[in-house]
Amino acid sequence: xxxxxxxAPDESLADLRVERRQxxxxxxxxxxxxxxxxxxxxxxxxxxRPEGAHEAEIDGSNLTELDSAGAWLLLRSKxxxxxxxxxxxxFVLPDRYAPLVRTMEAEHLAPVKHAVPPHGxxxxxxxxxxxxxxxxxxxxGMLGFLGRVTVEAIEAIxxxxxxxxxxxxxxxIEETGLTALPIVGLLAFLIGVVLAYQGADQLRxxxxxxxxxxxxxxxxxxxxxxxxxxxxxxxxxxxAFTAHIGxxxxxxxxxxxxxxxxxxxxxxxLPRVLGLMIALPLLTFYADVVGLIGGxxxxxxxxxxxxxxxLRELQSAITYKTLLVGLIKAPVFAFLIGLxxxxxxxxxxxxxxxxxxxxxxxxxxxxxxxxxFDAGFSILFSIIGI
Amino acid sequence: xxxxxxxxxxxxxxxxxxxxxxGKVIHDHLDLDVMRGEVLxxxxxxxxxxxxxxxxxxxxxxxxxxxxxxxGTETAGIEASELKGLQLRWGVLFQGGALFSxxxxxxxxxxxxxxxxxxxxxxxxxxxxxxxSLVGLPPDAAQKYPSELSGGxxxxxxxxxxxxxxxxxxxxxxxxxxxxxxxxxxFDELVGSLQQSLGLTVFMVTHDxxxxxAITDRIAVLVKKKIKVGTIQTLVxxxxxxxxxxxxxxxxxxxxxxxx
Numbered sequence: 001x002x003x004x005x006x007x008a009p010d011e012s013l014a015d016l017r018v019e020r021r022q023x024x025x026x027x028x029x030x031x032x033x034x035x036x037x038x039x040x041x042x043x044x045x046x047x048x049r050p051e052g053a054h055e056a057e058i059d060g061s062n063l064t065e066l067d068s069a070g071a072w073l074l075l076r077s078k079x080x081x082x083x084x085x086x087x088x089x090x091f092v093l094p095d096r097y098a099p100l101v102r103t104m105e106a107e108h109l110a111p112v113k114h115a116v117p118p119h120g121x122x123x124x125x126x127x128x129x130x131x132x133x134x135x136x137x138x139x140x141g142m143l144g145f146l147g148r149v150t151v152e153a154i155e156a157i158x159x160x161x162x163x164x165x166x167x168x169x170x171x172x173i174e175e176t177g178l179t180a181l182p183i184v185g186l187l188a189f190l191i192g193v194v195l196a197y198q199g200a201d202q203l204r205x206x207x208x209x210x211x212x213x214x215x216x217x218x219x220x221x222x223x224x225x226x227x228x229x230x231x232x233x234x235x236x237x238x239x240a241f242t243a244h245i246g247x248x249x250x251x252x253x254x255x256x257x258x259x260x261x262x263x264x265x266x267x268x269x270l271p272r273v274l275g276l277m278i279a280l281p282l283l284t285f286y287a288d289v290v291g292l293i294g295g296x297x298x299x300x301x302x303x304x305x306x307x308x309x310x311l312r313e314l315q316s317a318i319t320y321k322t323l324l325v326g327l328i329k330a331p332v333f334a335f336l337i338g339l340x341x342x343x344x345x346x347x348x349x350x351x352x353x354x355x356x357x358x359x360x361x362x363x364x365x366x367x368x369x370x371x372x373f374d375a376g377f378s379i380l381f382s383i384i385g386i
Numbered sequence: 387x388x389x390x391x392x393x394x395x396x397x398x399x400x401x402x403x404x405x406x407x408x409g410k411v412i413h414d415h416l417d418l419d420v421m422r423g424e425v426l427x428x429x430x431x432x433x434x435x436x437x438x439x440x441x442x443x444x445x446x447x448x449x450x451x452x453x454x455x456x457x458g459t460e461t462a463g464i465e466a467s468e469l470k471g472l473q474l475r476w477g478v479l480f481q482g483g484a485l486f487s488x489x490x491x492x493x494x495x496x497x498x499x500x501x502x503x504x505x506x507x508x509x510x511x512x513x514x515x516x517x518x519s520l521v522g523l524p525p526d527a528a529q530k531y532p533s534e535l536s537g538g539x540x541x542x543x544x545x546x547x548x549x550x551x552x553x554x555x556x557x558x559x560x561x562x563x564x565x566x567x568x569x570x571x572x573f574d575e576l577v578g579s580l581q582q583s584l585g586l587t588v589f590m591v592t593h594d595x596x597x598x599x600a601i602t603d604r605i606a607v608l609v610k611k612k613i614k615v616g617t618i619q620t621l622v623x624x625x626x627x628x629x630x631x632x633x634x635x636x637x638x639x640x641x642x643x644x645x646x
Contacts, residue, residue, distance in 0.1 A: 009504070035503060035513075035552050042509045067552035067584060072516045100583025104520065351487035351533045 009040035014070075016044045025053035025086070027077065030062045033070025041070070045077050056086045060093040071101050145343045149273070152265035165271050172275025176237040177283055184232055188287035191228055192294025195219060200303050209303045213310055214317035216295035221322045225288040227374055230333035233280055234366040238341035241272050242362040245345025246355040254346065264346070273338035280334035281327050288326065325386055329377050333370050340366040395422035397555055397587045398443060403452035403462075405438050412438055414611035415452070422554075425581055425588040427598045430608030431628060436591045437481070439608070440559055443589070444478055445469050456555070474502055476555040477548030481563070483540035485532040491518070491543045492528035498550045517546040520580070522572060538569045545573075549580065556581075558590040562597050574600040595638055607632070 014031035027048065033041060050056070058074060060066070066074075078088055093101060118126075199215040245268055248254050257264060292314070299305040305313075344362035348354045398420035405413040412435035420426050430436050441447035443454055445461045454462040456472055485494050492514040499510050518528055521542040532540060541561060548556060561577065562570035578601040581588050592598065598605055598618065605621055607614045609628050616624070622633045632638055 035499070035550075038509065038513075039503060039505045042506065068516065068520065068549070069513055069552060072513060076512065096585070097583065099579055103579050103583060104516065349533065351531070353488040 009037050011040075013037060014041060016041060016048075018048055020051075020053065023052070023054040024089070025050060025056040025081075027056065027058045027074075028062060029058070029060050029070075029074060032065035033063055033073065034065055034067045035069040038069045038073060041073055045073055048077065050081060050084050050086050053086055055089045056081045057090040058088070058092065059090065060097075063094060063097070066093065066097045066100070068100060068104065071097065071104055075101065075104060141347075142340070142343055145346075146339060149265045149269050149339065149342075152263055153270055156263065156266040156270060165267060168267075168271040169275050172271050173279045175240075176233065176272075176276050177279030180233060180236055180279075180283060181286065183236070184229055184283050184287050185290045187232060188225065188228060188291040189294035191224060192216065192220065192291035192296075193298045195224070195291075196295035196298035197302060200299070204303075210305065210309075210313055212295075212299060212303060213305065213313040216292060216299075217314050217318040218322060220291045220295070221288050221318060221326045223326065223374070225291055226284045226326045226329050226333065227370070228291075229284045229287045230280065230330070230337065230370045231367055233276070233283065233334070234337045234370060235363055237276060238337045238366045239359050239363050241338065241341030242345040242348075242359045243355060245342060246348030246358055249346065249348045250350050250352070250355065252350075268345075269338070269342045272342055273335060276334040276338045277331045280337075281330035284327055284330040285323075288323070321386060325381060329374065332373060332377075336369045336373065337366045340369065396420065397422050397457060398589065399453075399455040400439075400443065401453050401455075403439075403442065403454065404450045405435060405442060405447070406450050411611060413442075413449070413452075416608075416611065416613050418606055418613050418615065420587060420589055422587055423585055424603040425577075425590065425601050427602035427605045428589065428591045428608065429593065429598065429605060429632065434608040434611075436608055437559055440557055440589065440591055444476070444557060474551055475553055476557060477551065477553040478557040479541070479544045479548045479559060479561055481559040483532070483544035485540060485543055485547065487532050490529050490531055491523070491535070491546075494532070494543065495547050495550050497547070502551060513550070514546075517549055518543075520549070521546045521576060537564045538566070541565065541573065545576075552584060554585070555587045555589070558588065558592070560591055560593065562592065562594045567596075570594060570596065571600070573597075577601055595633075 012031075014029075014033055014037040017026075017028040017030060019026040019028065025048075027045075029041075031037075058078060060074065063070075074091075074093075078091060082088060196212055196216055199212040200209055203209055203211050203215070245254070248268075254264065254268075257267065296307060296310050299310055300307065341362050344358045344365070348358050396419050398418070400416060400418040403413050403416040403418075404411070412433075416439070418439075428436050428439065438447055442449050443456060443461060445464055448463050452462060453460060457475060459469075459472055461469055461472065485491070486497070489497070492511065495514040495517050496510045499505055499513060505513070514528060515525060518525065523539060523542050523546070527535065527539060527543065532543070535543060541564070545558075545561070556577075558577070562573050565573060574597050577588060577590075580586060581601070588601075590597070590602065602618075604615055604617055607616075607621065607624075607626075607629050609626050614621070614624065614626065614629065618633070621629055624630060624633075
C-alpha cells in the first residue's frame with residue numbers, strides 16, 4: 001500500500017537483481033514496484049534474456065510495494081520467459097499481493113494495437129471523394145429539412161388546436177435582435193467611417209469629394225449594411241442555434257421531445273427562424289442608419305462636409321428603393337442563417353466534439369450562403385433593372 | 387474486508403461541513419471519517435447531497451464552512467486543479483463516466499500516465515490493455531471512442547482511467563447505476579477484489595443496496611443534513627424512519643435476507 005505521492009524513477013526506491021546459477025535465472029525485484037517507478041523497471045526487465053537458462057525463478061519476497069503496473073511488469077516477464085521455453089520454477093510474492101496477481105493472471109492480456117493512420121495517393125483521392133459525396137448529401141439533407149420545416153410550419157399555423165409558441169418567438173427576437181444592437185452598431189459605425197475615409201481619399205483626386213456621400217448612401221444601404229449585419233448575426237446567433245440544439249441532442253432532449261410526439265420544427269426551429277426573420281431586417285435598418293452616421297462624422301472631419309450639406313446630397317443620391325433593395329434581402333439572409341443553424345444543430349451526434357465541429361460548419365455554411373445569395377440578388381436586380 | 391490497516395489511520399476527515407445552494411442548506415455541520423483500507427458506502431435520498439459531499443471532498447465544490455482533510459491536506463475551498471499532489475493519489479469515477487469524447491478508451495486511460503510518468507508508448511499501451519482486462523473490457527474496446535460504448539462499458543472504462551495511476555483512494559459516484567444486475571455484481575466483485583489487492587480505500591456513493599451488502603465495510607447515511615455511520619447490521623435497527631424504510635423496504639429486505 002502506498003502512502004506517499006508518486007516518486008520519479010530512482011534506483012534506491014525500486015530495483016531488480018538478476019542472478020544466474022548454472023541453468024537457473026533468478027529475478028529478484030526489490031523495493032517499491034509501482035507506476036512511478038515502472039518506466040525504469042520496464043527497461044531493466046526488457047534487458048533480461050534467458051541466455052541458456054532452462055529454469056527461472058521470480059522472487060518478490062523483498063518487495064515493499066506492488067501495484068498493478070509493477071505486477072504487470074513481473075507477469076509480463078514471466079509470460080515472456082515461458083514462451084521462450086524457460087520453465088518457471090517459482091513465482092513468489094508477499095501474500096498481500098496474491099489477490100491482485102490472481103485477478104490479473106486470470107485475464108488474457110494483449111497489448112493495445114495502434115491503427116496506422118492511412119496515407120498515400122489513394123487515400124488522398126478517397127478523401128476528395130468522401131468530401132464531395134458528403135457535401136452533396138449535406139445539400140440533399142438540407143433540402144429535405146427545408147421541406148420538413150415548411151410543411152410543419154404550415155401545419156402549425158393552420159392547426160387551430162395548437163398555439164404558436166409566442167413567448168419563445170419573442171425571446172428569440174430579443175436574443176438575436178436586441179442584444180446584438182451594441183456590436184452591430186459599433187461595427188456598422190466603424191465601417192461607415194472607413195468607407196467614407198477611403199472613398200474621400202480616392203474621390204478627392206478628381207475633386208469629387210461630395211460624391212463620397214453618394215458612395216456611402218448607395219454602398220451602405222444596398223449592400224454593406226445588410227451583408228455586415230447578416231455576417232455578424234450568422235457568427236453570433238447561427239452558432240448559438242447550433243450549439244444550443246446540439247447540446248440538447250447530446251442530452252437526449254430532442255429524442256425525448258420526439259417520443260412525446262412534440263413537433264421539433266414547431267418548438268425548436270420555427271421560433272428561431274421566424275424570430276430571426278423579424279430581427280434581422282430591423283437590425284439591418286439600424287446598421288444602415290448608424291453606418292451613415294459614421295460616414296457623416298468622417299465627412300465632417302475629413303472633408304468639411306457639414307451635416308445639412310451631407311443630408312441634402314444624400315437625399316439626391318438615394319431613393320426609398322435603395323433602402324428597400326437592401327432591406328428585402330435581410331429576411332432571406334435570416335432564413336438561411338436560422339435554417340442552417342437549426343439543421344446543423346440537429347445533425348449533432350452524442351459527443352462534445354461533434355457540437356464544436358458542427359457549430360463551426362454552421363457559421364461557415366451560413367456565411368457562404370449569405371454571400372452567394374447576395375451575389376444572386378445583385379444579378380437579379382440588374383436584370384430587372386432596379 | 388478491512389482489518390489490514392490501522393484503524394486510527396484516517397484518510398478523509400470531514401469536520402463541520404456546511405453546504406448551501408441559494409440559501410438552501412444541504413449539509414449542516416456534517417462530520418465524517420473514512421479509514422484507510424475501508425470501503426465506505428454513502429447513501430441517502432435524492433437531493434440529500436451525496437454527490438455534493440463527494441464533490442466537496444475532491445475540491446470541485448467549495449463548502450460554505452467546515453474543513454475537509456484528505457491524507458492530512460485541507461481540500462475545502464481550494465481549486466480542484468491546485469490539489470496536484472493529491473490527485474495522483476486518488477482516482478474518481480464520475481456518474482456518467484466522464485470519458486473524454488475525442489479520445490479512444492486507451493488514450494483516455496493513458497492521459498494520467500502521460501501527464502505524470504515518463505513511460506514509453508509501448509509500456510503505456512500494455513498498461514492500458516492490462517487495466518482494460520482488469521475491469522473486464524475486451525481488448526478491442528481500447529481503440530473505440532466513448533460514443534461507441536454501451537453504458538456499462540463506459541463505467542468500466544471510466545474505472546480503468548480512475549485506476550490508471552494505481553491510486554490509494556477511489557471515489558465512485560453511483561458506479562452500478564444503469565448496469566444490469568449481472569454487470570453490477572461483476573462490478574462490485576471487481577471493486578472488492580481491486581480494493582483487497584491494491585489496499586484501496588473506497589468512497590462510494592450508491593443507491594444499490596446489493597453493492598452495499600457485497601462490498602462495503604461501513605455505510606454512511608445522509609439524513610436530516612447530517613451523516614449517520616454504521617454497518618448494515620446496526621443500521622437495520624436504526625430508529626430514523628428513512629433509514630428504516632431504506633433497509634426494511636421490500637428491496638432492502640430481499641437484498642439483506644440473512645444479514646440482520
